[in-house]
Amino acid sequence: MNLREQMNIVIVGHVDHGKSTVIGRLFADTNSLPDGKLESIKEYCKKNSKPFEYAFLLDTLKDEQSQGITIDTARSFLKTKKRDYIIIDAPGHIEFLKNMVTGASRAEAALLVIDAKEGIKENSKRHGHIVSMLGVNQVVVLVNKMDLVDYDERVFQNIRNEFTEFLWKINIKPVIFIPISAFCGDNVAEKSYRASWYNGPTVLEQLDGFANKKETRELPLRMPVQDIYKFTAQGDDRRIVAGTILSGSIRVGDEVVFLPSQKRSVIDSIESFHTVPKDIAYADEAIGVTLQTQIYIRPGELMVKANEKHSLISSRFKANVFWVGQAPLIKNKVYKLKMGTTKIGVKLIEIVNIIDAAELHIDTYKGQVERHDVSECIFETTKPIAFDLISEIEGTGRFVIVDNYEISGGGIIMKNVTSGDNTL
Ligand code: GDP
Numbered sequence: 001m002n003l004r005e006q007m008n009i010v011i012v013g014h015v016d017h018g019k020s021t022v023i024g025r026l027f028a029d030t031n032s033l034p035d036g037k038l039e040s041i042k043e044y045c046k047k048n049s050k051p052f053e054y055a056f057l058l059d060t061l062k063d064e065q066s067q068g069i070t071i072d073t074a075r076s077f078l079k080t081k082k083r084d085y086i087i088i089d090a091p092g093h094i095e096f097l098k099n100m101v102t103g104a105s106r107a108e109a110a111l112l113v114i115d116a117k118e119g120i121k122e123n124s125k126r127h128g129h130i131v132s133m134l135g136v137n138q139v140v141v142l143v144n145k146m147d148l149v150d151y152d153e154r155v156f157q158n159i160r161n162e163f164t165e166f167l168w169k170i171n172i173k174p175v176i177f178i179p180i181s182a183f184c185g186d187n188v189a190e191k192s193y194r195a196s197w198y199n200g201p202t203v204l205e206q207l208d209g210f211a212n213k214k215e216t217r218e219l220p221l222r223m224p225v226q227d228i229y230k231f232t233a234q235g236d237d238r239r240i241v242a243g244t245i246l247s248g249s250i251r252v253g254d255e256v257v258f259l260p261s262q263k264r265s266v267i268d269s270i271e272s273f274h275t276v277p278k279d280i281a282y283a284d285e286a287i288g289v290t291l292q293t294q295i296y297i298r299p300g301e302l303m304v305k306a307n308e309k310h311s312l313i314s315s316r317f318k319a320n321v322f323w324v325g326q327a328p329l330i331k332n333k334v335y336k337l338k339m340g341t342t343k344i345g346v347k348l349i350e351i352v353n354i355i356d357a358a359e360l361h362i363d364t365y366k367g368q369v370e371r372h373d374v375s376e377c378i379f380e381t382t383k384p385i386a387f388d389l390i391s392e393i394e395g396t397g398r399f400v401i402v403d404n405y406e407i408s409g410g411g412i413i414m415k416n417v418t419s420g421d422n423t424l
Contacts, residue, residue, distance in 0.1 A: 005083035007212050008106060010136065012127035013113030018144040021182035022113060023078075023087055024054030026204065029189030032079045033057065054182065082208040106394065109138035109210045111203070116155050116179070117148045120163055128163075129355060132170045133320045133374055135390050135412055138210050139167070139174045142203060147181040151195045176200055213394075216283040220308035221248030222388070222396045224340030225258070225301045229288065240271065240288040241297065243341065246395030248308070249282045250289070255306035258297045259386035260313045264306060265291035300342040302386040302396065311386040311396055318352070318415040321401065322374050325408025329369035329377075329401070335408075337381060339399035345382035346401065352376040369409075378417055389413055 013019045027033050037057065045052040078085040088107060110131045114124050131139055141163060149155040160177045167174050178187055179195045180203060186192030189204045201209060226243040250256070254267045269277050271288045281287045289303075304310050323329050329348055337346035353376040354369060369375040390397035390412040401409040 004079075005212060006086065007083055007108050007207075007210065008086045008088060009109050009111060009207065009210075010088045010107040010131070010134075011111045011113065012131065013142075013144075014115070014118075014121040014123040014127075017113045017115040017118065017121075017124075018142075018182045019089060019113050020055035021053070022111070022142060022144065022180070022188065022203070023089060024057035025182045025185060025188045026078055026087075027057055028054065029185065030078060030080055030204065032077065080204060080208055083212070085207060106213075107134065107136050108212055109140070109207075110136045112139060112141045113144050114141060114159060114163065116143050116145050116159065119159060120166070124163070125166060126355070128167055128172060129170055129353075130374070132172050133353070133355065133376055135320065135414060137172075137391065139172050140203075140206055141167075141174050141177045142182075143177055143179050144182050146179045146186060146192075146195055147184050151179070151181075151186075151192070153179075153195075153197045156195075156198075176206065178203055178206065216247045216395070217249055219247040219283075219393055220310075221250055221254075221256075221303065221305045222246045222311065222340075222393060223250070223287075223303040224342065224396075225297060225299050225303060226341050227299050228297065237294075238290055239294070240290055241303065242286075242288040243303065244286045245281060245283050246340065247283050247393055248305070249280060250287075250303075250305070251280045256289075256291075256303050257306050257310065258295075258301040258303055259311055260384050261297060261301055263295045263297055265293045265295050268292045300340075300344075302340060302342075304386075309392075311388050311393075312416045313384050313386050314416050314418065315381045315384045316349070316378060316417040317387065317413050318376065318378050318417050319399070319411040319413045320374065320376050321369065321409045321411035323369045323371060323409045325371060325401075325403050325406065327403060327408075328371070329375070329403075329409060331367070334382070336402040337379070337385075337399050338402060339385065339387060340396060342385055344385055347380050348377055349380050350378040352378065376414070377411075379411075387413055389415065 011019050011023065028038050041056050042052050078087055112127060114120060143156050143159050156179045164174060178200060179198050180187040182188055186194055187202045189202060191202055223243045223245045225241055229240040229242060231238055231240060250267060252267050252270060255264060256267060257264050268290045270281050271277050272285060302311055331348050334345045334347055337344050351369065354366060355374045388396040397413045399411050400407050
């Protein structure tokens, strides 16, 4: 089977700065549209004496998608020779933020659109903040509508300098700024001869240049222990350690370490349900392993390989959470954190930043995280736990918070915080 590589890209920008036009142009120029679509819209515009807009393409595609089975109208699909892209166009969309923070979907890269004539708006900065809080680290800034400023390099450089300074403050190191005119097609899919001073990639080249996340089976092994079964079939007292592999692979003979207890052993056999024992198992497989030595471990521990990078062990971390609880997330109350098969008490220690998802409003001063807020927080668990940063391994870099028996928030871990660490 020839499975095409997929990548999620989020596109953000102040309203009217040209997001839909950029997407429409990318669709049209990569032939990602259904046959005849472009022509029929052009024809429609002509008949109704309307100027043709690339943004219309997106609207009609969305209409069609929403009439079909796709309910998520904020996504569109773009194909290049290299891979398929899902373009997510809804920065302040509550569903989108929830999906990003809880892990239903993650974006590998972000396009931030700024109108060259209007310049940087407060919303451009808010979007920057959101992209930063979502942990997207490949960010490209598209300085659009260059045709309205006569492709003047100075306008582009001024925006670049000012916005770079802002992005650095919020921990984003932009990959590149591209001067474009989505309307005229400059530097979107085709190089612009009107902005001849620019020698960098087009938007399309840049998309294909983004690094995709690694295949989960190529990452280090992470298997949360679900259960331990005792069996005495051959007269001996052996244990099966059961769980689902989140990432990596495991082979008979591999030395493994359980975290946070640090107990070690070697894999003796790998069993999987309804099949014969096997020598190797990969991410997404539910397996049971037997070990060469008798060690006592508990459900909730994380199995990693001795010779690969281990998870971090800590009780404090910085995370970005999306809160959906009826009651606000408040400091010093003990909630339950669930990560993999771990369940443990957790407290909110500090709020670093809050963004109200509906209003895209940044509010650092309110003392609690309310429903539909995205917040950057420091948490502390009652005992040390094993986890990874979301930037390294997704499966063990995210968690949910339970309040009153209900899932009330989802989070991604951005940073390990050791006590005395003031570089939040
Ligand atoms: P969005 O709200 O960010 O999705 O913005 P749209 O894509 O709908 O664009 C807003 C308006 O700006 C539309 O009238 C577009 O035709 C216009 N526009 C978009 N890109 C360009 C451009 O590169 N040059 C010019 N002159 N107009 C543009």
